Amino acid sequence: MSASLPYLIASVCFILALQGLSSPTHARRGNLVGAFGMLVAVVGTLLYAHILTFLWIGIGLMIGSAIGAAMSIWIPMTKMPERIALSHCFGGLAAALVGVSEYHHRMAFEGIDKFTMGALGLEVFLGFLTFTGSLMAFGKLQGLISGAPMTYKGQNATNVTMFFAALVLLVLLVLDPSRSFLFYLMGALGLAVGVLAVLPIGGADMPVVISLLNSYAGMASAATGFALGNYVLIIAGALDGTSGFLLSMKMSQAMNRSFANVLFGAFGAQPDTAAGGAGGPAANYNLATVEDAVGVLTAAQTVIVVPGYGMAVSQAQHAVRELAQSLEANGATVKYAIHPVAGRMPGHMNVLLAEANVPYDQLYDLEDINDEFARTDVALVVGANDVVNPAAKNNPGSPIYGMPVFNVDQSRAVIVLKRSVATGFAGIENDLFVQPNTMMVLGDAKKTLREFIAGVKEEAA
Amino acid sequence: MTNELLFGLYIFVLAGFLGHYVIEKVPPLLHTPLMAGTNAISGISLVGSLVSAGGGYGKLSMVLGFVAVICATINTVGGFLITDRMLRMFKKKTPARGPKA
Numbered sequence: 001m002s003a004s005l006p007y008l009i010a011s012v013c014f015i016l017a018l019q020g021l022s023s024p025t026h027a028r029r030g031n032l033v034g035a036f037g038m039l040v041a042v043v044g045t046l047l048y049a050h051i052l053t054f055l056w057i058g059i060g061l062m063i064g065s066a067i068g069a070a071m072s073i074w075i076p077m078t079k080m081p082e083r084i085a086l087s088h089c090f091g092g093l094a095a096a097l098v099g100v101s102e103y104h105h106r107m108a109f110e111g112i113d114k115f116t117m118g119a120l121g122l123e124v125f126l127g128f129l130t131f132t133g134s135l136m137a138f139g140k141l142q143g144l145i146s147g148a149p150m151t152y153k154g155q156n157a158t159n160v161t162m163f164f165a166a167l168v169l170l171v172l173l174v175l176d177p178s179r180s181f182l183f184y185l186m187g188a189l190g191l192a193v194g195v196l197a198v199l200p201i202g203g204a205d206m207p208v209v210i211s212l213l214n215s216y217a218g219m220a221s222a223a224t225g226f227a228l229g230n231y232v233l234i235i236a237g238a239l240d241g242t243s244g245f246l247l248s249m250k251m252s253q254a255m256n257r258s259f260a261n262v263l264f265g266a267f268g269a270q271p272d273t274a275a276g277g278a279g280g281p282a283a284n285y286n287l288a289t290v291e292d293a294v295g296v297l298t299a300a301q302t303v304i305v306v307p308g309y310g311m312a313v314s315q316a317q318h319a320v321r322e323l324a325q326s327l328e329a330n331g332a333t334v335k336y337a338i339h340p341v342a343g344r345m346p347g348h349m350n351v352l353l354a355e356a357n358v359p360y361d362q363l364y365d366l367e368d369i370n371d372e373f374a375r376t377d378v379a380l381v382v383g384a385n386d387v388v389n390p391a392a393k394n395n396p397g398s399p400i401y402g403m404p405v406f407n408v409d410q411s412r413a414v415i416v417l418k419r420s421v422a423t424g425f426a427g428i429e430n431d432l433f434v435q436p437n438t439m440m441v442l443g444d445a446k447k448t449l450r451e452f453i454a455g456v457k458e459e460a461a
Numbered sequence: 462m463t464n465e466l467l468f469g470l471y472i473f474v475l476a477g478f479l480g481h482y483v484i485e486k487v488p489p490l491l492h493t494p495l496m497a498g499t500n501a502i503s504g505i506s507l508v509g510s511l512v513s514a515g516g517g518y519g520k521l522s523m524v525l526g527f528v529a530v531i532c533a534t535i536n537t538v539g540g541f542l543i544t545d546r547m548l549r550m551f552k553k554k555t556p557a558r559g560p561k562a
Contacts, residue, residue, distance in 0.1 A: 007508075010505070011476075014502045014505075015479065015483065017498060017502065018480070018483045018484060018487070018495075018498065018499070018502075019483050019486075021487045021491050021494060021495050021498060022483075022486040022487055022488070023488075024490065024491060024548070024551040024553075027491060027494060027548045027551070028545060028548045028549065031494075031498060031541060031544045031545050031548060032545070034498065034501065034502060034541065035501070035541040038501070038502075038504070038505065038507075038537050038541070041505060041507075041508055042507060042508065042511070042537075045508045045511050045512065046511065049508075049511065049512050049516075050512070050516055050517075051511065051512070051515040051516065052515055052516060052517035053514075053515050053517065053523075054515060056514055056515065056523060056526075056527045056530075057511055057514050057515045057527075057530060059527075060510075060514060060527050060528075060530030060531045060534065061530060061534050063531050063534075064530060064531040064532070064533065064534020064535045064537075064538065065534055065538045067531070067535045067539070068534060068535040068536065068537070068538035068539030068540070068542065069538055069539065069542055071535065071539045071543075072538075072539045072540075072542035072543035072546060073542065073546070075543070077547075077550075080493060080547075083543065084493070084496050084497060084500070087497070087500045087535070087536050087539065087540060088500065090532040090533070090535050090536050091500060091503055091504060091506070091532070091533070091536050093528075093529070093532050094504075094506050094507070094510055094529040094530075094532035094533040094536070095506050095509075095529075097510070097513075097525040097526070097528055097529040097532070098506060098509040098510050098513050098525070098526065098529050100525055101513040101518070101521065101522040101525035101526055101529070102509075102513065102522075104518075104519075104521050104522060104525075105518035105519055105521075105522045108519065109518075115465075115466045210496070211496070214496055214499065214500065217500070217503055218499065218503050220506075221503040221505065221506045222473060224506050224509050225469070225473075225509075226466075226469050226473075228509050228512070229465060229469070230508065230509065231469070231472050232505055232508065233505055233506060233508065233509060234469055234472050234473050234476065235472060235473075235476040236502045236503050236505040237473075237503060237505075237506075238472075238473050238474075238476035238477045238480055239476060239477075239479075239480040239483075239484075239499060239502060239503075240499040240500070240502060240503035241477070241480075242476075242477045242480035242481050242484060243480060243484045243495060243496075243499045244496075244499070246481065246484050246485070247492060247495070247496070250489075338489065338490075340489055345492075345493060345496065346489070346492035346493060346495075346496065347489060347490065347491060347492030347493035347494070347495070347496075348493060350489070350490045350491070350492070350493065350551075351493045351494075351547055351550070354547070354550040354551045354552070355550050357550075357552065359552055359553050359554035360490055360551050360552065360553060361553050361554055362554070363490060365488075365489050365490075
């Protein structure tokens with residue numbers, strides 16, 4: 001507790017950093033304040049805590065800084081969900097290892113009181129759970145593991161049993177902290193739960209899972225704080241935990257699904273029959289050529305772009321912005337409609353469009369823009385599917401019924417860029433694609449957009 | 462000991478509430494930087510790793526602490542850097558297109 005003052009300064013800096021994020025104009029400065037707070041905390045610890053050997057700390061700090069910097073400077077923006085998943089993974093591992101180390105040396109020297117034992121148990125369980133859970137999420141995002149939900153019989157029962165087993169172990173440990181076998185069993189259980197809990201969750205649910213892992217990583221840090229009696233850890237962990245929890249709630253709401261449903265529902269695992277459109281997939285799609293689409297686009301006065309995960313996959317964000325600029329040069333107004341769960345993590349589309357230099361005052365949230373579709377000439381859907389599916393509004397049999405979606409179907413014309421005629425991630429038929437005012441242009445989004453740009457420029461010339 | 466637990470819980474609960482109010486105000490536009498930023502902040506567990514690695518608690522603690530220092534440093538350094546890199550990209554419309562606030 002000797003480095004208290006630096007820790008207080010750090011805590012205040014962290015809160016200011018989060019406060020800065022309330023507006024893009026202050027956010028960068030806030031982030032710097034946060035980084036400063038971290039520096040103060042680290043220097044304070046090195047100066048005041050009972051540090052005996054600096055050699056390995058120095059080497060660790062250097063290696064970590066080098067890897068961290070490399071991972072931040074060179075990673076492409078399209079890989080941001082993977083990057084975030086990996087950082088949760090490191091955060092969980094760090095907390096868990098500190099927990100194991102603390103348990104080990106306290107057992108060897110002074111013994112452990114009940115309260116510290118409880119905190120250590122939680123820390124190690126949550127830390128290891130976050131570690132493997134985030135690794136799984138990373139694997140799914142990166143395509144190393146199939147993004148499809150993996151289910152087996154009795155899956156939910158197994159997961160719930162393991163959670164309860166962990167709880168029982170925690171109680172036993174608190175009653176008698178010297179049972180080190182149980183402690184390590186608890187860590188192993190955390191590792192297993194992390195894998196098994198993420199296994200049945202599909203790619204489209206990643207925004208919820210990533211937010212939830214964010215929350216767990218924070219909770220693991222807070223538990224570390226309780227175990228070490230370190231208040232800055234408790235505060236930072238609480239902030240991170242709340243943030244992740246709030247985000248995952250928001251993401252669940254944006255899909256009109258409960259938390260439990262996301263975690264245990266294995267969405268899209270069952271082949272869906274109820275919501276199928278007549279004639280099977282793609283039978284009635286209004287396929288259109290690039291020329292048709294260009295004609296509609298050049299005639300449009302108002303255009304709303306609806307990006308989805310497909311834009312990220314095809315790395316089409318720059319092409320989207322270029323097309324928007326050509327249309328604006330034509331005299332049209334272009335806006336972007338961003339669904340909270342578009343992409344694989346909260347804010348995914350915003351970051352990609354910002355990277356492509358789209359001004360953020362052209363980006364609109366669901367509730368701010370949804371009434372405008374009815375007055376819009378063209379809605380351009382770039383690799384989005386479920387978030388524009390009218391079945392969510394008018395087909396009670398659809399698995400996504402009730403999810404707030406864009407009223408894309410109300411705009412005068414809809415142009416949908418889609419890679420193939422296959423159904424979207426959730427495997428649900430999309431009624432939008434068979435609407436008479438919809439034009440489907442199949443192919444790689446970036447390539448199609450480039451052809452649009454060339455076409456629009458040609459017409460304008 | 463119960464006092465320490467209570468005090469810790471006080472801090473935890475109050476920080477959680479404060480976090481709720483502050484984070485509610487973060488627009489969806491900045492949700493990814495928020496995740497990256499909170500990640501960097503929770504890398505404060507570095508402080509715990511430092512003590513474990515350098516506190517002279519024996520070989521196992523030192524090795525575990527050393528690995529933890531690396532992981533936590535990746536998160537703090539990398540987290541703040543990537544948050545800054547993202548935030549740098551968010552720009553308002555350039556005033557070249559007329560005086561629009």
